[in-house]
Amino acid sequence: MRYAYYPGCSLSSSGIEFHLSFQYVARALGIELVEVKDWVCCGASSAHATSHLLSIALPVLNLSHAEKEGFDRLIAPCLACLSRFKAANVEMKSNDPLRKKIHELFDYPYQGKVRVYHPLEVFLELGLDQIRARVKKKLKGLRVACYYGCVLTRPPKIAQFDDVENPQSMDSIIQALGGETIDWSYKTECCGVSMTLTFSDIVLKLSNEILREAKEGGASAIIVCCPLCQANLDGRQRQIEETYHARYGLPILYITQIMGLSFGAYPKEVGLEKLITSPKEVLGPLGLM
Amino acid sequence: MMNIVLSRDTLNLVHQLQRMTGENVMLCYQCKKCTLGCPSAYRMRMKPHELMRAIQLGQEEEIYWSGTIWICLSCETCNTRCPQGINILRVIDGLRERSKEVNYYNPYPVIPAFHRIFLSLVERFGRIYELGLAVLINLRMLSPFKDMDMAYPMFIRGKMKPLPHRSQGVKELQQVMERIRKLEESKLEN
Ligand code: SF4
Ligand code: SF4
Numbered sequence A: 001m002r003y004a005y006y007p008g009c010s011l012s013s014s015g016i017e018f019h020l021s022f023q024y025v026a027r028a029l030g031i032e033l034v035e036v037k038d039w040v041c042c043g044a045s046s047a048h049a050t051s052h053l054l055s056i057a058l059p060v061l062n063l064s065h066a067e068k069e070g071f072d073r074l075i076a077p078c079l080a081c082l083s084r085f086k087a088a089n090v091e092m093k094s095n096d097p098l099r100k101k102i103h104e105l106f107d108y109p110y111q112g113k114v115r116v117y118h119p120l121e122v123f124l125e126l127g128l129d130q131i132r133a134r135v136k137k138k139l140k141g142l143r144v145a146c147y148y149g150c151v152l153t154r155p156p157k158i159a160q161f162d163d164v165e166n167p168q169s170m171d172s173i174i175q176a177l178g179g180e181t182i183d184w185s186y187k188t189e190c191c192g193v194s195m196t197l198t199f200s201d202i203v204l205k206l207s208n209e210i211l212r213e214a215k216e217g218g219a220s221a222i223i224v225c226c227p228l229c230q231a232n233l234d235g236r237q238r239q240i241e242e243t244y245h246a247r248y249g250l251p252i253l254y255i256t257q258i259m260g261l262s263f264g265a266y267p268k269e270v271g272l273e274k275l276i277t278s279p280k281e282v283l284g285p286l287g288l289m
Numbered sequence B: 001m002m003n004i005v006l007s008r009d010t011l012n013l014v015h016q017l018q019r020m021t022g023e024n025v026m027l028c029y030q031c032k033k034c035t036l037g038c039p040s041a042y043r044m045r046m047k048p049h050e051l052m053r054a055i056q057l058g059q060e061e062e063i064y065w066s067g068t069i070w071i072c073l074s075c076e077t078c079n080t081r082c083p084q085g086i087n088i089l090r091v092i093d094g095l096r097e098r099s100k101e102v103n104y105y106n107p108y109p110v111i112p113a114f115h116r117i118f119l120s121l122v123e124r125f126g127r128i129y130e131l132g133l134a135v136l137i138n139l140r141m142l143s144p145f146k147d148m149d150m151a152y153p154m155f156i157r158g159k160m161k162p163l164p165h166r167s168q169g170v171k172e173l174q175q176v177m178e179r180i181r182k183l184e185e186s187k188l189e190n
Helices: A016-029 A044-048 A052-068 A079-094 A096-105 A119-126 A128-134 A169-176 A200-216 A227-235 A237-243 A255-262 A280-286 B008-021 B033-037 B048-056 B060-066 B077-081 B088-098 B110-125 B130-140 B148-156 B170-189
Strands: A002-005 A032-035 A073-075 A115-117 A143-146 A221-224 A252-254
Touching: A016 A032, A016 A119, A016 A128, A016 A252, A016 A255, A044 A052, A044 A079, A044 B110, A052 A079, A052 A096, A052 B088, A052 B170, A079 A096, A079 A115, A079 A227, A096 B170, A115 A119, A119 A128, A119 A169, A119 A255, A128 A169, A143 A169, A169 A255, A200 A221, A200 A227, A200 A237, A221 A227, A221 A255, A227 A237, A227 A252, A227 B148, A237 B148, A252 A255, B008 B048, B008 B088, B033 B048, B033 B077, B048 B060, B048 B088, B077 B088, B110 B130, B110 B170
Parallel strands: A002 A032, A002 A073, A073 A115, A143 A221, A221 A252
Antiparallel strands: none
């Protein structure tokens, strides 16, 4: 299956290992990714806090590029981008005056034909059997917490994916790879990343709660599916430990990294060396790296 | 004790927001579900359900003074759980958008400043240049070395680029942003 691929700003820099590992897994599963031509930033949370029109226009600009190239499916791995793209599609379908305004802004009138997916949605559509069939190394003995972040499933009217309060998609993939997942109540709690450069105290508090709950639940790593969650939980972990006098040492891995390792990738191929909290202590003894 | 005078104008804000966002704040019956699930309510002077009541009562000045709209993390929990189906975040976004037009005190000017810096970088390069964004916002907050301990490990792993990357699509983007600006300015003049 061919997909337009919108990496977004994070996957080109702080989330580079998500990009690398997703490419690896996509290749293994026969998912063809074609980067959207001349893509630009989707505006993330700054556009919708500034102008509703702008917050729809920026995703539409990218969607129309994909549509012009003949794609009807687009993958956006960053949750901030994903939710903006999905919201734009819903608005373009249901809000007539807004659609008219948007069409006046562009030379090409976007027809709303491009459906937007997160990598997890694509994996689940392919089916767990396809994933099981690729496994070379089972995740035996690995016990993780799957953290889904804020807007993968919210609001359900727009996200239309997985259970809104207790999602299972990543859990089911980890289990298909032979690993174990913990049940915990912080799967979709917000990590606060939108304030990361401004009011970091909020971010430290919220992220601390997520790390603490995962640790207390008996997880030895957290699995994520968004570059912003990852940058926050991994990049700020040292600061959080200092602020809250705790010791977590939890590696924060992308779902695609752990899938790649289980499919037989070398650590470098899925960018493991890019992680700040090294997963060596956890994955080494299991023969995964 | 604050005095609230109800008059014909009390509902102006409700109507304006409904025109902007399509959301009817009058549907709120103060069940507090939004506040109970809100991750940043602990840091808000006016909690989400209080914000909804304040809108119903037309308490604009109090709303902007509280700064609540800038403390909201846009996590969409309140929308998802509101039994009345109100898209609370959309209402908050409406208030944020309106803040450019009204002149009330804002206790947290750094947040709209962040959005302005973010969007100006997007307009310049077509993509976000993380290091530039961090440096500019740190300067704005007068704390140039904030989070150096976090940036360094990312830098040596090649996760933070020293220089911005310009998208080929930036011309088209600038054109669209310019058109939006014109449209919104003409709306303000009318
Ligand atoms: S959840 Fe909805 S109805 Fe309940 S207080 Fe909040 S806005 Fe009002
Ligand atoms: S969207 Fe804002 S107000 Fe609503 S729950 Fe999240 S942080 Fe609170």
